[in-house]
Amino acid sequence: MSTLQERSAAVMPPFALHNLPFGIDHAQGSWLYTDDGRKLLDFGSGIAVNNLGHNYPAVVEAAKAQLDKMVHCCHNLFHYEAETALAERIVGLMGGGYKVYFSNSGAEAVEGAVKLAKYATERPAVIAFKGSFHGRTMMCASLTASNSAYRKHYEGLMPSIYFAEYPKLFGTPYRMEDGKCPRQYFTQFDDLFKKLVDPYSVAAILMEPVQGEGGYVVPPREWVQYVREICDKYGILLIFDEVQTGFGRTGNMFAWQTHGVKPDIMSCAKGIANGLPLSAVVGRADIMDKWTAGAHGGTFGANPVSCAAALATIDALEGGAVAHGAEMGAYFMGELKKLQAEYPCIGDLRGLGLMIGMEMVHPDGTPDRELTARITKLALENGVFLLSCGCDKNVVRFIAPLTVSKEEIDFAMGVLYTVFAQAVGE
Ligand SMILES: Cc1ncc(COP(=O)(O)O)c(C=O)c1O
Known part of the structure; x- marks a missing residue:
C-alpha cells in the first residue's frame, strides 16, 4: 500500500516538513501518533494552536x-x-x-x-x-x-x-x-x-x-x-x-x-x-x-x-491551564538555562510563559542556521517535534501545550541533551 507521502502528490506543499516519511494518524494531549507507529512529543502545538493539548x-x-x-x-x-x-x-x-x-x-x-x-x-x-x-x-x-x-x-x-x-x-x-x-x-x-x-x-x-x-x-x-x-x-x-x-x-x-x-x-x-x-x-x-x-x-x-x-x-x-502553563514555562526555562550553561552555541534564551526561543550562534556570535536545522532534525528522530523561527532561521522555538507535564518537559530535556551531544559534541 502506498504511504501518505506518496499519495499526497495532489496536495500543494506549502511547508518543507512535508518531506517527512510519515503522516499523522491521530493526536492526544501533548502527543502526535504517526501512521508508521511513532509517538512524538509535540512541542509545536500545530503552530501555537493546541494550547490545551490535542483533543482536549x-x-x-x-x-x-x-x-x-x-x-x-x-x-x-x-x-x-x-x-x-x-x-x-x-x-x-x-x-x-x-x-x-x-x-x-x-x-x-x-x-x-x-x-x-x-x-x-x-x-x-x-x-x-x-x-x-x-x-x-x-x-x-x-x-x-x-x-x-x-x-x-x-x-x-x-x-x-x-x-x-x-x-x-x-x-x-x-x-x-x-x-x-x-x-x-x-x-x-x-x-x-x-x-x-x-x-x-x-x-x-x-x-x-x-x-x-x-x-x-x-x-x-x-x-x-x-x-x-x-x-x-x-x-x-x-x-x-x-x-x-x-x-x-x-x-x-x-x-x-x-x-x-x-x-x-x-x-x-x-x-x-x-x-x-x-x-x-x-x-x-x-x-x-x-x-x-x-x-x-x-x-x-x-x-x-x-x-x-x-x-x-x-x-x-481560566480554570487553571494559563496558571499551569506559566508555572511550566518557568520550569522549562530554568532547565534550558542549565543546558545553555553547557553549550555556548546557545547565544540567547528568551520568552514569556511557554513561548520560548533558543537562538543558536557560531563562536563569533553570528547566526548558526545549520546547527538549528540539525537540532530540530535530531530531536524529531529522538521523539520530540520542534519548530524553528527567526529571520535567520537560527532560533529553536518551544511551543509546548499549556497542559504539558513536568515529566514531559523532563523527557524533552533528556532528548535535548542527547541531541546537543550529537549535534555539537561534548
Ligand atoms: C502573529 C501572527 N499573525 C498572523 C498570523 C497568520 O495567521 P493564519 O496563519 O491563521 O492566517 C500568524 C501565523 O503564524 C502569526 O503568528
Missing part, C-alpha cells in the same frame, strides 16, 4: 454538542447564542468596553484590525515592524517583514506601510547603556515622522507583543509603553497582533496583560478554539461602532461549532 475532552464535547444543535446560519444574518456568549466572554477578558468581530484565520483578523483602524481614523498609513509576521493575504504580506519569501513575486503590495525597528536586544547594532533598551528604538519614530510620514496620516501602529515568526523576540516593557504613548500623542490606534501570543501562551491570557499595555484593537486566532478555525478582531467599542453595515463582514465568520469550542477553551484556560 471538554472542547471536543462542546463542539460535538453544537454540531448536533446547529452548524451554520451566518453571522451576517442572525444572532445566535454561541457567538453572542463568546463575544461577551472575550469583552470580559478585556475588562469591558470592547466589541468583537469573528472571522476564521489569523490573517483575516489582522486584515480586519487594520481595515477597522483605517476606517475609524480615515487615515491611510500604517507602521509595522521589521521581523514581523502577520499572515499571507495580500495586505498581511504587505505588513510582514520577517522573510522576503512571503513577498516575492507579490510586489506592488499595499502602499503607505512604514517599517520601524523592533527592539531585538540580542545582537543589537546599537549601544546598550546600563543594559537598557538603546535610545534609537525610541527616537526612530521622530525620525520616521519627520522624514517619511506625517504622524496625523498614520491610522495604526501594528505590532506583535512578542515577535513570533521573527524569532520569539520579547520587547522591553518600557518600549511597548513608549509606543502606547506615541499612539496617544498623535491619535494613532495601537493594534496588537495577538494571533500567536494570545490565549495563555505568554503566561497571561493575553500578552498585553504581561506588558501592562492595552491595545485599542487586537487580532487573535490560533489558540482561541484549541484547533477549530476561528479568529477575532477585538476593538474598543467606540472604534467598532464606527464600522457601519457593509464596511466589513464574511460568510463563514463566527462558526457556531468553533465558538462553542472557544467557550470551552476559555473555561479550561
Whole structure:
C-alpha cells in the first residue's frame, strides 16, 4: 500500500516538513501518533494552536454538542447564542468596553484590525515592524517583514506601510547603556515622522507583543509603553497582533496583560478554539461602532461549532491551564538555562510563559542556521517535534501545550541533551 507521502502528490506543499516519511494518524494531549507507529512529543502545538493539548475532552464535547444543535446560519444574518456568549466572554477578558468581530484565520483578523483602524481614523498609513509576521493575504504580506519569501513575486503590495525597528536586544547594532533598551528604538519614530510620514496620516501602529515568526523576540516593557504613548500623542490606534501570543501562551491570557499595555484593537486566532478555525478582531467599542453595515463582514465568520469550542477553551484556560502553563514555562526555562550553561552555541534564551526561543550562534556570535536545522532534525528522530523561527532561521522555538507535564518537559530535556551531544559534541 502506498504511504501518505506518496499519495499526497495532489496536495500543494506549502511547508518543507512535508518531506517527512510519515503522516499523522491521530493526536492526544501533548502527543502526535504517526501512521508508521511513532509517538512524538509535540512541542509545536500545530503552530501555537493546541494550547490545551490535542483533543482536549471538554472542547471536543462542546463542539460535538453544537454540531448536533446547529452548524451554520451566518453571522451576517442572525444572532445566535454561541457567538453572542463568546463575544461577551472575550469583552470580559478585556475588562469591558470592547466589541468583537469573528472571522476564521489569523490573517483575516489582522486584515480586519487594520481595515477597522483605517476606517475609524480615515487615515491611510500604517507602521509595522521589521521581523514581523502577520499572515499571507495580500495586505498581511504587505505588513510582514520577517522573510522576503512571503513577498516575492507579490510586489506592488499595499502602499503607505512604514517599517520601524523592533527592539531585538540580542545582537543589537546599537549601544546598550546600563543594559537598557538603546535610545534609537525610541527616537526612530521622530525620525520616521519627520522624514517619511506625517504622524496625523498614520491610522495604526501594528505590532506583535512578542515577535513570533521573527524569532520569539520579547520587547522591553518600557518600549511597548513608549509606543502606547506615541499612539496617544498623535491619535494613532495601537493594534496588537495577538494571533500567536494570545490565549495563555505568554503566561497571561493575553500578552498585553504581561506588558501592562492595552491595545485599542487586537487580532487573535490560533489558540482561541484549541484547533477549530476561528479568529477575532477585538476593538474598543467606540472604534467598532464606527464600522457601519457593509464596511466589513464574511460568510463563514463566527462558526457556531468553533465558538462553542472557544467557550470551552476559555473555561479550561481560566480554570487553571494559563496558571499551569506559566508555572511550566518557568520550569522549562530554568532547565534550558542549565543546558545553555553547557553549550555556548546557545547565544540567547528568551520568552514569556511557554513561548520560548533558543537562538543558536557560531563562536563569533553570528547566526548558526545549520546547527538549528540539525537540532530540530535530531530531536524529531529522538521523539520530540520542534519548530524553528527567526529571520535567520537560527532560533529553536518551544511551543509546548499549556497542559504539558513536568515529566514531559523532563523527557524533552533528556532528548535535548542527547541531541546537543550529537549535534555539537561534548
Ligand atoms: C502573529 C501572527 N499573525 C498572523 C498570523 C497568520 O495567521 P493564519 O496563519 O491563521 O492566517 C500568524 C501565523 O503564524 C502569526 O503568528
